[in-house]
Amino acid sequence: MSEMIHIDPPPELDMAIGEVMFTQRAIRRLRHDKPVSDESLRVILEAATKAPSGGNSQPARFLVIRSRDKLRAFGALYHEAWWAKRRDEFGWTGKSDIPQGSVYEMPARLADEMADAPVVVLALSKGNANAASSVFPGVQNLLLAARALGIGSVLTTLHPQVMERVYALLGIPQEVHFHCCIPLGYPRGRFGPTRRFPAAAITSWDSWDGVPPWA
């Protein structure tokens, strides 16, 4: 593997890290009329390569789906996978099963629209089947870099029912492991802030029931 040493970050990644982290969120409504450039994808994937991995083993591999035909085929498989997960979880078979106002409304819409996403990136890994903990730091870098470029993203998953067809569609060797898929595109509409637990509510200090000084 040829290794490149980049010390200077790409000049496009000039948003302050705090703003990037505090405004990054799941963006599922993507503009279909504004493409994501190859250059933006290079910057995003450069950022992904900078993440840590166990022993610097760097098992993560990223497969970018750009071809409209492949995006359409992948979108159909994603749609099938999304509904297969809901069937497994809740026995749902169609939109009328989704409770109104539930957190599943937007993901269901993404399942409908995945085929129209400008780009989808698959996070994969070579080697050890338990590489996830060395893949997701890179995925998080990817999400943050996309945010810094004004590009929306959301981490999503698939279902065993479609995996064989996804591998065949994209020529992925059997020994390569799938971790998640991330549609990318410029956001459509406006997005508010994230809602998260306060840090004090999820932090212990010195022991499980210890309270941080800023609680």
Ligand SMILES: Cc1cc2nc3c(=O)[nH]c(=O)nc-3n(C[C@H](O)[C@H](O)[C@H](O)COP(=O)(O)O)c2cc1C
């Ligand atoms: C492991 C994981 C799996 C996820 N799977 C899906 C998914 O299948 N479909 C989807 O639309 N969003 C998925 N998401 C996105 C989450 O729903 C989203 O990050 C979370 O609700 C927070 O959204 P927010 O940042 O907009 O507040 C997933 C996120 C993670 C970390």
